[in-house]
Amino acid sequence: MEFSIKTLAPERARTGCLVLGVYPDGALTRAARLADRAAHGALRSALALGDLTGKPGTTLLLRELPGLAAQRVLLVGLGERRDFGEQPLRDAVRGAANALRELGAKDATVYLGELKAGRRSQAWGLRQLVLGMREAFYRFDQLKTQKKTPAPALAAVTLAQSSGPVTLQAQAALKEALATADGAALARDLGNLPPNICTPSYLAEEAKKLARQYKLGLQVLERRDMEKLGMGALLSVTRGSHQPPKLIVLRYSGAAKSSKPVVLVGKGITFDTGGISLKPAAEMDEMKYDMSGAASVLGALRALAGMKAPVNAIAVVPTCENMPGGGASRPGDVVTTLSGQTVEILNTDAEGRLILCDALSYTERLHPDVVVDVATLTGACVIALGHVASGMFANDQKLADELRAAGEDAWDRVWQMPLWEDYQEQLRSNFADMANIGGRPAGSVTAACFLSRFAKKLRWAHLDVAGTAWKSGREKGSTARPVPLLVRFVLRHAGAK
Numbered sequence: 197m198e199f200s201i202k203t204l205a206p207e208r209a210r211t212g213c214l215v216l217g218v219y220p221d222g223a224l225t226r227a228a229r230l231a232d233r234a235a236h237g238a239l240r241s242a243l244a245l246g247d248l249t250g251k252p253g254t255t256l257l258l259r260e261l262p263g264l265a266a267q268r269v270l271l272v273g274l275g276e277r278r279d280f281g282e283q284p285l286r287d288a289v290r291g292a293a294n295a296l297r298e299l300g301a302k303d304a305t306v307y308l309g310e311l312k313a314g315r316r317s318q319a320w321g322l323r324q325l326v327l328g329m330r331e332a333f334y335r336f337d338q339l340k341t342q343k344k345t346p347a348p349a350l351a352a353v354t355l356a357q358s359s360g361p362v363t364l365q366a367q368a369a370l371k372e373a374l375a376t377a378d379g380a381a382l383a384r385d386l387g388n389l390p391p392n393i394c395t396p397s398y399l400a401e402e403a404k405k406l407a408r409q410y411k412l413g414l415q416v417l418e419r420r421d422m423e424k425l426g427m428g429a430l431l432s433v434t435r436g437s438h439q440p441p442k443l444i445v446l447r448y449s450g451a452a453k454s455s456k457p458v459v460l461v462g463k464g465i466t467f468d469t470g471g472i473s474l475k476p477a478a479e480m481d482e483m484k485y486d487m488s489g490a491a492s493v494l495g496a497l498r499a500l501a502g503m504k505a506p507v508n509a510i511a512v513v514p515t516c517e518n519m520p521g522g523g524a525s526r527p528g529d530v531v532t533t534l535s536g537q538t539v540e541i542l543n544t545d546a547e548g549r550l551i552l553c554d555a556l557s558y559t560e561r562l563h564p565d566v567v568v569d570v571a572t573l574t575g576a577c578v579i580a581l582g583h584v585a586s587g588m589f590a591n592d593q594k595l596a597d598e599l600r601a602a603g604e605d606a607w608d609r610v611w612q613m614p615l616w617e618d619y620q621e622q623l624r625s626n627f628a629d630m631a632n633i634g635g636r637p638a639g640s641v642t643a644a645c646f647l648s649r650f651a652k653k654l655r656w657a658h659l660d661v662a663g664t665a666w667k668s669g670r671e672k673g674s675t676a677r678p679v680p681l682l683v684r685f686v687l688r689h690a691g692a693k
Contacts, residue, residue, distance in 0.1 A: 197333060199326055201355040201362055201370050204305065207234030207264050209356065212301030214266035215292050217274045217308055218243060220250025227307035227358040228271070234263040239271065248273060252284040253291030257299075270295055272308065281314035282324075282607060289325050293332030296350050303352040310357040319369035322355060324607065326373035327380070327680060329353060334381060336388045336673065371503055376683045379499030380676035386491035387666060387674030391467035391484040396442045396515040399464055399490060403444045403513070406494065410501035413447035427554040428531040429539060433547040434516035436471060436524025441516035443555065445562075446494065448501045448509045451690065456565035457508040458686050460497070461555050463548045463571035464490030464515025471518045471544030472526055485674060486548070488665035489570035490515055496682035507690040510562055514551040518544070530628045534558060535650050540628035548573045549643055550632060553650040566595055566655045566689065569647065570678060571662075576639030578663035585611040586678055587660035589644035595657050602685035608678050610659065619645045 206214060206227045216228040222243045224232055232239035238261045242248075248256040254273035261269055272292045275284040288308055296304055309322045333350070337343055355370065386394055386402065400416050407414035419440055422431055427443075434441040444464075447457070465486040469475060475483065493511040500509055525531070529541045531550075534557040539550065548571050559567050577587040586603075588610040590596035596612055603610040622634030622642045630649065634642030644658050664677045 197330065197350060198352045199355060199370060199374060200352070201322070201366055203358070203360060203362055204354070204356045206231040206307060206356070206358060209305040209354070210265045211267070211303050211305040211354065213268040213270050213296060213299060213304040214264065215270045215272060215304055215306040215308060217288060217311060218248065218250060218271050219274055219277045223277060225274070225307065225311060227310070227356070230358055231264060231269065235261040236263055238262065239269070243271070251275060252287035255291050255295040257295065266305070268299065268301060274311070280311070282316060285311065285313040285321060286324055286328060286607065289328035290332060293329045297333060297348045300349050302349050303354070304350060305354040305356045307356050307358060309355045317365070319365050320605070322366060322369040323373040323376070325355060326370065327377055330377035330381065334384060336385065339390070372683070372687070375499045375503035376680055378502055379495035379683065380679045382498050383488070383491040383495035383676040383679050384674040386494065387485050387488050387676070394484070394487065395439045395466050396464065396517070397440065399466065399487065399513060399515050400442045400444055403446050403494065406446060406498055406501070410448070410498070412497070412501060413449065415445040417443035417445070425534055425558070426532065427534045429533040429550040430514055430516070430554040432525045432529065432531045432541065433471070433518050433550050436519040436521035437517035439466070439517045443558070444511070444513040444515065446497055446511040448497050450500065450504060450506050451508045455508050456563060457510045458689060459510045459512060459559045459562055459564040459567045460493040460682060461512045461552065461559060461567060461569035462489035462491070462493035463487070463552055463569070463573065464513045465548060465551070466515060466517055468518045468545070468547065469520055471524050471547060472520055473543045473545040474520060475545060479668070482666065482668065485666040486572050487515065488572050488661060488674065491674070492570050492661070492665070492676065492679050492682060495676060495679040496686070499679065499683045500686060505687060507686055509686055510564070512555050512559055514555040516551065518547045533650070537630065537649065538628040540625040540631045542631050543633045546633045546643070549646050552647055556647060556650040556654065556656070560653055564654065566657070567651065568599070568657045568659065568682070568685070570659045570682070572665050573660045574640040574643050574662055577660040580613070580640060581611055581663055583663045585609050586664045587640055588612050588657060589615045589648070590657035591615065591648055591651060592655045592657070595655050598689055599657055599681070599685055602688050603681045605688070606680035606684040608681035610681070613641060613644065615641070615644055615648060
């Protein structure tokens with residue numbers, strides 16, 4: 197789907213579908229008023245029949261109205277004018293996209309991006325419009341031999357404004373949004389692929405493709421490399437699997453060499469059975485999403501490279517499977533990490549922190565400015581925050597504030613959780629420097645506390661996306677979160693916002 201932006205009188209738009217916003221009381225946005233005037237009041241007449249409530253995201257389709265060049269007009273409810281803000285705009289975009297998906301229109305001209313959502317800028321609205329449209333039109337059916345429905349016909353979208361010149365900020369927002377949407381699509385594809393296809397080796401091959409496409413630096417560490425380095429924690433997780441582990445280091449250099457990179461570390465467990473501490477069978481298929489952290493950091497790097505952002509960023513992906521077997525790690529085993537610290541493994545299903553701790557230690561040699569790890573780490577975080585906000589932990593408050601602000605900007609929000617020393621006592625072990633779990637209380641906090649022991653030399657933050665990286669049920673699939681947050685954060689952090 198191609199996107200463009202231009203100033204265009206709505207009545208003159210020769211398009212398959214003209215998308216206009218309306219309010220519950222029949223009030224029209226500026227673009228809708230202009231179209232209604234040209235159509236001799238046809239829009240108001242249609243609304244007077246009561247077929248559109250005006251609730252955010254509701255739609256009403258009109259065809260071949262007099263005085264308009266468009267073949268169709270799609271009226272989209274915006275909710276009460278006084279309440280119009282971020283969520284109503286996002287609902288309106290989703291409603292419009294879902295309606296357009298069912299039409300035969302090959303192109304559409306959309307006037308939602310010029311609406312001011314509360315205090316948000318036009319650039320914010322444009323980013324949300326593009327990301328919302330691309331998400332609504334995303335399909336993962338490449339593994340189906342019979343397609344139930346034909347692909348949507350819509351191939352081109354014009355983001356129109358009814359007056360004023362198109363600003364440089366608007367053009368930059370469109371460029372960023374398109375690149376972010378491409379990165380999110382990659383993350384969704386990787387997350388949705390089955391675990392027999394998306395293996396650690398597959399992730400490494402995807403990184404190689406990105407490196408070739410965008411001329412990125414790439415290093416892939418194999419098992420023998422990790423053994424030489426002493427990554428005992430990461431290697432302990434992969435012992436029961438026939439799939440070889442990988443440590444992927446993908447580097448994008450868009451700024452001066454003197455500029456320290458932002459390092460994004462993504463948990464890449466391509467399938468998690470729990471190991472010897474076997475998970476229940478119900479919904480275990482969703483453990484293919486346990487590499488969503490890896491998918492998101494690869495997607496973020498693709499986005500930054502695609503928009504040629506003036507930043508330096510590195511994606512570090514420790515990836516392997518967690519399987520049971522005769523060679524698998526056992527509860528009670530003690531392993532030595534890359535940092536030299538020892539860990540007693542009390543539960544082999546707490547494996548994400550074991551691969552991340554060695555990856556965090558490895559990032560020290562990359563001389564980062566800041567490090568952010570992303571992981572579907574704990575079910576406890578889902579209980580704490582549900583599926584709305586990702587959990588955030590940080591050993592640097594300025595970094596935490598930056599991530600929270602970037603999350604608000606991207607509408608990919610986080611909530612800061614405590615990382616207090618008081619919780620460290622729960623990780624006490626009689627036989628090693630620490631245990632890999634701290635019991636049921638505050639499970640997401642103690643997991644972050646475990647990681648913090650390997651990030652003492654870093655300005656570091658941890659995002660627990662167990663509740664936000666994918667959806668269950670009928671709409672099962674990857675959400676690509678937190679790709680928008682990561683992209684916004686890196687750009688803002690580097691002053692390239």
